Amino acid sequence: MKKVNMKRFIYFFIFFLMLTLALFFVMNTLGSKTIQKSLITSSKNQIAYADSILESVISEASMYGIQYTADDDVRLYQRQLLELDNYDAQMKKNDLSDRITGSILSSQSIESIGIYWKSDSSFISSSHDFLAKTPYETVTKRGWQVVNNSLYYFSVYPYIHQPSNPDNIQYVVGVKLKTEYLASLLEKAVNSESSNAFFLINKTQLLSNKPVDSKIEEKIKQLITPDAEQIQQFDYHNSDDDYYVLSKYIKPIDTYLVTYTQVTDIMSPLHRNQQVFMASIVSILIIGLFVIFLFYRNYYRNVRLLDKKFFQVELGDYSARISENPANEFFSLFKSFNHMVAKIQALFGSLKVETELRKDAEIKQLQAQINPHFLYNSLFFIMSMAKSSPDGVIQMSKHLAEYYRYLTRLDSVEATLNSELQLADHYLSIMALCKQIQYEINFPPELGRHPIMPLIIQPIVENAIQHGIEERQGAHRVTIDVKLLHPGALIIISNDGKGLTPDEMEKLKLRIDCESAPESTDGIGLWNINKRLKNAYGELSSLRFFINDWGGLSVMTFIDLSLEGEEEENAALNR
Known part of the structure; x- marks a missing residue:
């Protein structure tokens, strides 16, 4: 060749x-x-x-x-x-x-x-x-x-x-x-x-x-x-x-x-x-020979040069420029190429700053969505139990302090699977003191140190209690199961509360998969979580719903932990 x-x-x-x-x-x-x-x-x-x-x-x-x-x-x-x-x-x-x-x-x-x-x-x-x-x-x-x-x-x-x-x-x-x-x-x-x-x-x-x-x-x-x-x-x-x-x-x-x-x-x-x-093939033979000659003289050499420069850009050399000035259409193309590479070089410089700002904005938005009624109910519980059950007050105060300390430090503390499950544990402990709720959290210890996106698990648990357990008389069970599924973790959050019909699950799936947020507040939390999961981990991490053996609703998502490792490596290279 x-x-x-x-x-x-x-x-x-x-x-x-x-x-x-x-x-x-x-x-x-x-x-x-x-x-x-x-x-x-x-x-x-x-x-x-x-x-x-x-x-x-x-x-x-x-x-x-x-x-x-x-x-x-x-x-x-x-x-x-x-x-x-x-x-x-x-x-x-x-x-x-x-x-x-x-x-x-x-x-x-x-x-x-x-x-x-x-x-x-x-x-x-x-x-x-x-x-x-x-x-x-x-x-x-x-x-x-x-x-x-x-x-x-x-x-x-x-x-x-x-x-x-x-x-x-x-x-x-x-x-x-x-x-x-x-x-x-x-x-x-x-x-x-x-x-x-x-x-x-x-x-x-x-x-x-x-x-x-x-x-x-x-x-x-x-x-x-x-x-x-x-x-x-x-x-x-x-x-x-x-x-x-x-x-x-x-x-x-x-x-x-x-x-x-x-x-x-x-x-x-x-x-x-x-x-x-x-008849056409004979004409093509004659015209083709002439076109090949013009092609080689006026285009082939310039295309090879342009291909070489694009390959340099593909390898990460954003300083590549074309200095030739041919007297044909390639002059404008080379000029546009130089302008494009210069813009790309400038965009990569600002990309890191914009990414950090976006993450900070997401954290602040999630912190702003914290339900104030949860704090009010917890404080009223402390007031009502102050005399009759000092131990209950101590437990409630401990879990409430840990819960809000984590939420207020999200922008400065790295979130891991272990810390996110601890947040869910504090929340469920508070709810267990206020309501007759039993819960269980199961996960392999070796997954706990892996970093994940913050405030993914707790909002789903909160949704399970508010829209599942509280809407079904006698419901009281919540489980969080984390399973190793290479190269990540499968997270399943289940409750024995009010389930959904197949039509209701389909409508809920369509609502959270929309590009724009729901106009009403109903479903905005799950929509936000689903959007963040897909942006961070891909389509496989979108929320999925199914009816469990209790008759309640289970929510499942897959976290690709290898992607978090790649983000850390890229951040280290940028630094």
Whole structure:
């Protein structure tokens, strides 16, 4: 590579271009096959996507059928009618009808739900069609059925042990799918205007948005097999065109989802592009040689010089400058480079000062957020216990003094994991004296000396007591578990207080992950902690929430202790 010069590079360029022309025909064939394979793969993905939607629709319909089959109001409906007068019986029927109608209002795929009692032929449905009861009268078992070109899922009661004799069926719950919704799924199964798709139900009934070639339909009926595990693929040829056909069997409803795509229309643009490429490659050869000459004379040498200077800057030499003054665009570029490096040199000089100021500002902000009510309550406890429990007063005063001494010295004392846990211990000891709280702190002693960001653990503990334990009667336990997880420490703070639902945890996670602080004070503490953790230790250190074995909330974070070591080394080098 060291012997390569521009002359040899030109020879190589010509050789490479000729080789490209020689291999073009091979590439043409391979390209056509690749494109066709890509189209087939894309079609398979779209069929799989449409199939997944259809599976969810089938699952939704089955769920509604099972739900109302096992519903106590449905199961006891006829018995309750015997005990009610005509008005209450009608109101009972209206309530059940409203429930059925309301449950499918948000569904895009369910057209109607009906319940048919065989003993007296009574029928309740969300549909207003007076013929809606007809399909229910002949149901003898649960499962999917096609009635009048519509798909139904029927569920019968008794449900667990389906009666072998249809006369023993007490009532039937039916769920009817929207035919137009099934037709809309076909649009998701095609990938071009040259494609078409249709449903083949029971190998007899056809459902499609577009006309289907009868010859293709008959051929597909002969070739498809009921294999629900994979998408079948086969080719179809006639005198006019070539097609590739894909089929997916949906077993629960005994239906095939079929797509076929015309190959010729798709490949024609490729052939035209090949002809254009042949003419273009010759022009490129001539123009390329001229451009290479200009490139070497006016740009190549200057780019190499600029690359060399950038490498010096990358190594930390911010005194690097370019003294050449070429009579082209590189003159402004070199001037901008010199100006940029000078600015970088000045910025690095002020970066250390700004970093220290930012850390001091964060500490002062955290100190300003100390809850004054905590101090008031502690002092009132000392006053109330001064005569009856001198030992309690001594303990409260000791922990309160240590707690505030640590907070007021944050800007002058280095925070370690041990000191942060001691702060949490003082806080929990104070809370244990004021409230019936039991706590436990577990951590490996070898992690205690590692420096970490201050005021990370105590605010989470305070939040656990205020928003967890105090909001649940009988709650009284708090644990802090620190585990070694190379290259850092995993910190888990748990309580047995009021937990959160999955939706509430998701909302809390979104609130603390916002770039801007919450407008209200609710959540500002956790948002501040989460922001500081991510800025200092990366995204892996963001707060995570989960429900523990007590039913309360646990908060977890990961502290990468190796990053603190790197910051100390950088600070030592700057000094």
